[in-house]
Amino acid sequence: MIDWNKHKILLVIFVAAAAAYLIYWSYSYDRVALLKEQIKAAQSRIDRLEALRENLPESESRLKSLEVQIKHVEDKIPDYDCSNEFARELYGLVSAKRLYIDEIRIDSPVQRDSLQTYRFLIEASGSLDQVKQLVRYMNNHKRKLVIRTFSIRERPDNTFSAIMSVELYHTID
Numbered sequence: 001m002i003d004w005n006k007h008k009i010l011l012v013i014f015v016a017a018a019a020a021y022l023i024y025w026s027y028s029y030d031r032v033a034l035l036k037e038q039i040k041a042a043q044s045r046i047d048r049l050e051a052l053r054e055n056l057p058e059s060e061s062r063l064k065s066l067e068v069q070i071k072h073v074e075d076k077i078p079d080y081d082c083s084n085e086f087a088r089e090l091y092g093l094v095s096a097k098r099l100y101i102d103e104i105r106i107d108s109p110v111q112r113d114s115l116q117t118y119r120f121l122i123e124a125s126g127s128l129d130q131v132k133q134l135v136r137y138m139n140n141h142k143r144k145l146v147i148r149t150f151s152i153r154e155r156p157d158n159t160f161s162a163i164m165s166v167e168l169y170h171t172i173d
Helices: 004-076 082-097 128-139
Strands: 100-106 110-112 115-126 145-154 160-171
Touching (some): 082 100, 115 128
Antiparallel strands (some): 100 115
């Protein structure tokens, strides 16, 4: 008859070794699958880079052409003027909000040390909400901007006309 007490320890050791082998094997299998996925992703990136490298000469020639066009346009643009930029920005806002600018007058800039001040007189018309949006835009502008005077009146057609004097500050480097 077999003495099971003697062989119990061997049986437990055998089962533990088999379990450890299965765990190691499954971990190795998962690692191989993960490595295969990483290889596929890397190959895909390599293929995209190869395609970009093939198009590089064409892109460089297009870039040179664009640089020539930019230079041509820059020659036509006068020196940087903060007032023109602000006026364009304001017209963009006004057209988006369906507000009407009746007039914008820009005074000559006044320079104090490294600060240049541009003065605008803006006459706009539209609904009360549109005029409020214009004032809110001025108050939250990315540049230093001060509304010096502001007046509003209602027109006979239930629209409003606003006149404001605005100062825009620009630092000179």
